[in-house]
Amino acid sequence: MVDLVLRSRRVVTGHGVRPAAVAVEGGRIVGVDDYDQVYDAAIDTDLGETALLPGLVDTHVHVNEPGRTEWEGFASATRAAAAGGVTVIVDMPLNSLPPTVSAEALAIKQDAARGQTHVDVGFWGGKIPGNTPDLPGLHAAGVFGFKAFLADSGVPEFPPVSGEELTAALAATDALFVVHAEDPEHLTAFASSASYRDFLRSRPAEAEHAAVATAIGAARRSGGRVHILHLSAAGALPLIAAAQxxxxxxxxxxxxxxxxxxxxxxxxxxxxxxxxxxxRDAANADRLWQALADGLITCVVSDHSPCTPELKRRDTGDFAAAWGGIASVQLGLPVIWTAAQARGYTLGDVVDWMARRPADLIGLRDKGRIAVGADADLVAFDAEETFVVQPGRLHHKNPVTPYAGKTLQGVVRTTWLRGHAVTGSAPAGMFLSREDA
Known part of the structure; x- marks a missing residue:
């Protein structure tokens, strides 16, 4: 007998989309067989034409607890993740207080999260000036790597590092460094303004180009491993291709x-x-899509970075004063599927970008895929159904979103974590560490 069988005419595996029956025992996938395979199962559910995907892996999420829990917390963030088909998040080391820049700070964050998580949670450590001696201990404590800013992070307790500091940190520990790549020399302040164009001019593409070059130089000199976070400027892509x-x-x-x-x-x-x-503009986005198709950009993650509505300054519309960040962990899958299928991409492509490759980035070989031996993190996804984004129906603590009112295609019907449906009432997420990779 197995615990659960899920059947679908559209199971997204590493070998394509096909009719299949997925058998689960003890929280793991024990069979991916023909659709009509007979099992002795405690629960046997036929999803029909509703697609069955692996749970998504979002390696770029700002939860903010403890310290700024009014912005977002582990309970609300992981409930939103599950509602969006995400079964693993990796929390960024800021904007919590204290930031995760030492093993002691990691323990404080884990204590705050314990018993609240509806999906599995991993953690990034932080690289700030002066904490290189703390990195080996923090790495040994299980973080998946270290985040560094090359420009102001927006919070004073997480200052940026120079290219020389990044190089030294890369040389000091054999860890993955994930880098916010904007060069402060190319960023300009601007006066109070409601114009998005003023904001855009203050952070030109050249800032990303220069910082990507800095990060590549640090990796080249140290022999270390660098991952460029949230790439926006497509003009930096040739630098990455040449370096690879x-x-x-x-x-x-x-x-x-x-x-x-x-x-x-x-x-x-x-x-x-x-x-x-x-x-940036639509032509820039076209180049990012092509880089995804070519494999030059490896994955799509949310950069879920919420704040309270007051900090967004919607009352004044002042881009200079507003907090910069988009809360989207619940919406990433339908947002990307809506655009991807219109461009001729498949559900298999989307799963590759949002599940398998992010899992591979941090070494989680038992996540982000439907395969025998993998964790039974699964998503029933109605790929044809549409819905209108209503902020009040989102599970983010502060449902401010640029997608409000947009019609999206693709509805998450059920999310399973290790074979158990996530209902949002009984947190069953686990902490993941580098030792799990």
């Missing part, structure tokens, strides 16, 4: 908002669209 051809260990990700939103369509005062680096 040279053998430099560098990869890159992007986010749903950079692939689907258009700077030219953002109204004055619409501060819900503010994020750093900024959303």
């Amino acid at each position: 051809a040279e053998g430099v260990r560098v990869t890159a990700e992007t986010c749903p908002h950079y692939l689907t939103l258009d700077a030219d369509a953002i109204a004055d005062g619409a501060t819900e669209f503010k994020c750093c680096p900024p959303i």
Whole structure:
């Protein structure tokens, strides 16, 4: 007898989309067989034409607890993740207080999260000036790697590092470094303004180009491994391609908002669209899509970075004063599927970008795939159904979103974590560490 069998005419496996029966025992997948395979199962559910996907892996989420829990917390963030088909999140080391820059700070964050998580949670450590001696202990405590900013992070307790500091940190520990790549020399302040164009001009593409070059240089000199976070400026792609051809260990990700939103369509005062680096134009997005198709950009993650509505300054529409960040962990799958299928991509492509490759980035070989031996993290996804985004129906603590009112295609019907349906009432998520990889 097995615990659960899920049948679908559209099971997304590493070998394509096909009719199959997925058998689960003890929280793991024990069989991926023909659709009509007979099992002795405690529960046997036929999803019909509803697709069965592996749970998504979102390696770029800001939960903010403890310290700024009014922005977001582990209970609300992981409930939203599950509602969006995400079964693993990896939490960024800021904007919590204290930031995760030492093993002691990691323990404080884990204590805050314990018993609250509806999906599995891993953690990034942080690299800030002066904490290189803390990195080996933090790495040994289980973080998947270290985040560094090359420009102001927006919070004083997480200052940026120079290219030289990044190089030294890469040389000091054999860890993955994930880098916010904007060069402060190319960023400019601007006065109070409701114009998105003023904000966009303050963070030009050249800032990303220069910072990507800095990160690549650090990886080249140290022999270390660097991942460029939330790539927005497509002009940096040739730098990454050339470095990879040279053998430099560098990869890159992007986010749903950079692939689907258009700077030219953002109204004055619409501060819900503010994020750093900024959303650019449609031609730029086309190049990012091509880089995904070519494998140059490896994955799509949310950069879920919420705040309270007051900090978004919707009352004044002031882009200079508004917090920069987009809350989207619940919406990433339908946002990307809506745009991807219109461009001729398949559910298999989307799963590759949002499940398998993010899992591979951090070494989780038993996540992000439907295969024998993998964790039974699964998603029933109605790929044809549409819905209108209503902020009040989102599970984010502060449902401010640039997708409000948009019609999206693809509805998550059920999410299973290790074979158990996530209902949002009984948190069953586990902490993941580098030792699980």
